[in-house]
Amino acid sequence: MSRAGSDLASLKTRAERKGDKYIVNGQKTWTTLAQYGDWIFCLVRTSTEGKPQTGISFLLIDMKSPGVTVRPIIMLDGGHEVNEVFFDNVEVPAENLIGEENKGWTYAKHLLSHERTNIADVNRAKRELERLKRIAKGEGVYNEQRFRDEVAKLEVDVVALEMLVLRVLSAEKSGKNPLDIAGLLKIKGSEIQQRYTELMMLAAGPYALPFVKEAMEAGYQGEFVGAAYLAPLAASYFNMRKTTIYGGSNEVQRNIVAQTVLG
Ligand SMILES: Cc1cc2nc3c(=O)[nH]c(=O)nc-3n(C[C@H](O)[C@H](O)[C@H](O)COP(=O)(O)OP(=O)(O)OC[C@H]3O[C@@H](n4cnc5c(N)ncnc54)[C@H](O)[C@@H]3O)c2cc1C
Known part of the structure; x- marks a missing residue:
């Protein structure tokens, strides 16, 4: 099949x-x-x-x-x-x-736009950004200018994504159909998700390397689990590789945005 x-x-x-x-x-x-x-x-x-x-x-x-x-x-x-x-x-x-x-194609296109808006996951990005800062402070790298530059760039992207999501939601509420740009939200959101897991790995250095499967759930919940709080980082990092693929790959989203939004 x-x-x-x-x-x-x-x-x-x-x-x-x-x-x-x-x-x-x-x-x-x-x-x-x-x-x-x-x-x-x-x-x-x-x-x-x-x-x-x-x-x-x-x-x-x-x-x-x-x-x-x-x-x-x-x-x-x-x-x-x-x-x-x-x-x-x-x-x-x-x-x-x-x-x-x-008529399934028509319904699916509409639903997939909502899924892509949802994948942008701004709330999680905001929470994970704060977690990244806590880890960086805890591991002593937050004082390094170059690391803080990377965190600042990420924060600017998160704020910009939040504004874009709010614009889409507000347009939707007032009856316009802004869902064509859902692909753009998905592209930016997924890149942000991959970036914060990369920076967490960098901040933790060799402590992030142990792969502790049992710690994964705690990692997804964003909880600190005592001394083992760095253990879920590798699993989260690997897991987040999926985000540029699922919900329609980012390459394909770029094609859609180019055709439907940029013209
Ligand atoms: C973790 C995970 C969870 C998922 N969950 C679900 C789910 O619950 N339900 C569901 O229905 N699906 C789900 N998916 C499927 C997901 O939507 C597909 O994996 C995705 O759409 C890509 O399709 P594909 O894997 O067949 O890759 P392919 O379509 O084979 O693509 C392979 C590569 O070629 C590129 N490519 C393909 N076509 C083009 C093109 N025209 N231009 C440029 N590049 C192109 C892609 O970007 C990709 O890099 C999930 C996928 C993953 C990884």
Whole structure:
């Protein structure tokens, strides 16, 4: 079976209408936290006629249905965060179709814009910036001018991103559709996320190197765990490599922004 990534419109997982059901066959890769999901939203191919985008539908599938198999993908940081989900003759009630058949692409584009705005994750960036400063002060590198320059540059980027997100939210609230620039928020936000984990590693030096898997959860929560507070840094650093890939890779977002915003 094949899978679609950046070229989402080429997706092949198909749903055939049989009476009051769809029969779904195919595969969905990189499904975050599918091991905990009760339900999954899927884009499925319901027609092969016309442009690839016009034959896609949006279906809600019960994960407990016979024929659904979830297989873990273990990532570079050792964590089980993503999965492959297989659909083998899965029966889905036709009433689980979201909106109209073959209009899934339109719904997905809208939802993905919201996902990309969300990925910018300004609140986390603000919190992690403060954590970076605490680590740098604790490790004695905050007094070094060149390190502080890097923190200052990051802080300027975080403030600029926050302003941009607020502009998007305010435009959305007043009925305009500013979601075209969601890709831009995603690009900047993900770069910021990678940068603060890099600077934390730099600040901690060799103390950041031990890879303590058990400390990962505490690391994601941004908590200090006594003397071991540097232990989650390597795991977070590795984990954040994903941010320029998921939600649509940054390269592809640049293409979209170039076409839709810059013209
Ligand atoms: C940790 C993680 C969690 C994820 N969670 C989910 C999830 O929950 N649900 C879900 O549906 N998906 C999820 N994804 C999938 C994610 O959206 C895709 O990985 C992403 O869209 C890239 O697709 P791909 O991996 O197939 O890479 P490909 O499309 O094969 O791209 C490979 C490389 O080629 C580049 N490239 C491709 N096309 C172009 C182009 N036209 N111009 C320039 N460069 C290009 C890409 O930027 C990338 O560097 C997740 C991915 C990761 C890594």
